[in-house]
Amino acid sequence: MAILFLPMKLLPLLFLLFNSVMSTTLSSTATESFLQCFTSHIQYHFNSSDDISKIVITKNNSNYSSVLQSSIHNLRFWNTSTPKPEAIIAPFHYSHVQAAVICSKKEGILIKTRSGGHDYEGVSYVSGTPFIIIDLFNLRSIDVDIEKESAWVEAGATVGELSYAIAQKSKLYGFPAGICHTVGVGGHISGGGHGTLFRKFGLAADNVLDAMIVDVNGNVLNRKSMGEELFWAIRGGGGSSFGVIVAWKLRLVPVPTSVTVYRESKTIEEGATELLSKWQAIADTIPEEYFLRLVLLANQDGTNGEKVITVLFDCLFLETVEKLLPWMQENFLELSLDQTKFTEMSWIDSVLYFSGIPRNESELLLQRRTEDSNRFFKAKSDYVTDPISEAGLEHLWKILLEEERSVLILTPFGGKMSEISDSETPFPHRKGTLFEIQYMIFWNDDKETEKHIGWMRRLYEYMTPHVSKSPRAAYLNYRDLDLGRNIDDGSTGYEEASIWGLKYFKGNFMRLVNVKTVVDPDNFFWDEQSIPVLPWSEKLKCQQLGGFAATVEIQ
Ligand SMILES: Cc1cc2nc3c(=O)[nH]c(=O)nc-3n(C[C@H](O)[C@H](O)[C@H](O)COP(=O)(O)OP(=O)(O)OC[C@H]3O[C@@H](n4cnc5c(N)ncnc54)[C@H](O)[C@@H]3O)c2cc1C
Ligand SMILES: *[C@@H]1O[C@H](CO)[C@@H](O)[C@H](O)[C@H]1NC(C)=O
Ligand SMILES: *[C@@H]1O[C@H](CO)[C@@H](O)[C@H](O)[C@H]1NC(C)=O
Ligand SMILES: *[C@@H]1O[C@H](CO)[C@@H](O)[C@H](O)[C@H]1NC(C)=O
Ligand SMILES: *[C@@H]1O[C@H](CO)[C@@H](O)[C@H](O)[C@H]1NC(C)=O
Ligand SMILES: *[C@@H]1O[C@H](CO)[C@@H](O)[C@H](O)[C@H]1NC(C)=O
Secondary structure (H helix, E strand, O other), X not given: OOOEEOOHHHHHHHHHHHOHHHHHHHHHHHHHHHHHHHHHHHOOOOOOHXXXXXXXXXXOOOOHHHHHHHOOOOHHHOOOOOOOOOEEEOXXXXXXXXXXXXXXXXXXXXXXXXOOOOOOOOOOOOOOOOEEEEEHHHOOOEEEEOOOOEEEEEOOOEHHHHHHHHHHHOOOEXXXXXXXXXXXXXXXXXXXXXXXXHHHHOOOHHHEEEEEEEOOOOOXXXXXXXOHHHHHHOOOOOHHHOOEEEEEXXXXXXXXXXXXXXXXXXXXXXXHHHHHHHXXXXXHHOOOOEEEEEEEEEEEOOOOOOEEEEEEEEEEEOOOHHHHHHHHHHHOOOOOOOHHHEEEEOHHHHHHHHHOOOHHHHHHHHOOOOHHHOOEEEEEEEEEOOOOOHHHHHHHHHHHOOOOOEEEEEEEOOOHHHHOOOOOOOOOOOOOOOXXXXXXXXXOOHHHHHHHHHHHHHHHHHHHHHOOOOOOOOOHXXXXXXXXXXXXXXXXXXXXXXXXXXXXXXXXXXXXXXXXXXXXXXXXXXXXXXXXXXXXXXXXXXXXXXXXXXXXXXX
């Protein structure tokens, strides 16, 4: 039986689930009290009503819809029946975040924190319970210090803005973040974060030096004052369970003046299955300067309308063509290795290249939305520890051919990722992982939603014997609520949570639960997949054993 945990702040709301009319009245009263509390807390910083309407965006502000939509990147969570926030708080200052936390706690209102809004299940801006969004898009200054090889980045900045800011200061440094430039650093780094540089330098989360977080009491803490346990938890355990991260201090990494990109595809008829087998066999032992991801597409073939499977080699080498060519000839002679297929460029140009931005339009890195933001999608992830057999692949092709717009991204691990221990950060998918698979399906019509999600679930079922087991692991940043959710009334089924908890964090899950129990015992920072608080009986046991007080520094 699942044990339910009711955070104190949500008890009144839970009670009112039985009376929706009362509930609406009460939640709007709570919202008004919240807004009163909030505006009185921040009066020292903003004193004209004009300013306040930029920080507090209520439902009757004419900009409410556009602000809400501005960081929604999945149309599944943008329709008339999608639950909307009572208000959006858009802080310009850390004190605004502090006030929002203090006042929402006081009034028993659920808050959701949004940075870039890329959450695959809309968890940063949708909930079944009345809620308020703290949206950090105004908090996005970036301070790059080349001499100290570090940068302070506020949580609302995107990885595109970060790369751009670094390149403005120096062409010799970069940061190992994700490939899509519109992703927010708040969610991305707190969930791990990987891209073209991670085989050489590790995850974005592996390169965090310090952080600023607003905790459940409304205090702003840095690494020293939050303690090493909480600092550990927010580097891969997801920020939303622990507080509101307002800034990261990041370690910049050295990049060569010239890197090389290469893109080449083969269809199944052209031998892609054999090539993929070859790639699987060496994926995690490829030199760490080489990033060779595979993108599998089921495309309409131009000539006869038949669908074909294409495997795209999408590569970045921290090396010149001359130096890398012998390695490619030795390992992938079947690919066209004509020198014209390789392009040498600066690291920042490779960031543009992977984002599909023309080299002369680098300012597009600063855009927070692209055309791709306006589509429906569902995704899932897997980790592969033993190569998938060719028979396994042959059947996979059949499933992919059932759909029009599926994309599978195979990201090789190894290199630096194998050198970092599983418990160094909450992200546990390290040594022994050959590669990660991300399954994605896109569509444009809400009537097709069920059909495509059904297909995705069948694909995932099919892959079971071919991927990691006990647990079948998954990547937090590719959030999947099919893996289980905390139920919407604010209670946490501890046993249910441990199902997805073990998939995302493996052996690190219990340590995250311990940290959560110490820093947020009343489960104020709750969402559909937030880390649960230890059941009181377990807590008692743990205390009797001297269990977690020893491992968790208490403020
Ligand atoms: C098009 C696309 C491309 C992607 N490419 C990559 C990639 O190359 N590599 C990769 O690793 N991932 C990638 N991702 C996944 C991405 O890393 C995650 O979706 C990430 O969580 C997004 O962060 P965000 O701030 O944009 O999202 P949000 O939706 O704002 O937040 C995601 C989660 O983090 C929480 N959160 C956000 N900000 C804060 C904060 N300041 N403090 C506390 N909690 C916070 C939210 O509450 C939510 O739970 C991609 C996603 C998309 C949609
Ligand atoms: C309003 O705030 C500014 C600082 O933001 C301050 O300089 C000014 O004196 C304030 N005005 C009033 C009337 O309080
Ligand atoms: C609408 O805005 C006014 C201030 O302009 C505010 O007093 C009122 O509470 C708002 N109503 C709602 C429902 O947000
Ligand atoms: C809405 O946004 C526009 C553009 O950002 C701004 O000029 C305007 O003042 C905003 N309106 C309100 C009511 O905040
Ligand atoms: C509207 O969005 C919600 C999620 O917020 C989803 O559950 C529902 O199916 C969507 N409705 C339609 C018609 O797409
Ligand atoms: C970049 O180049 C393309 C074509 O070469 C051109 O159409 C576009 O205007 C250029 N953009 C800028 C910002 O110069």
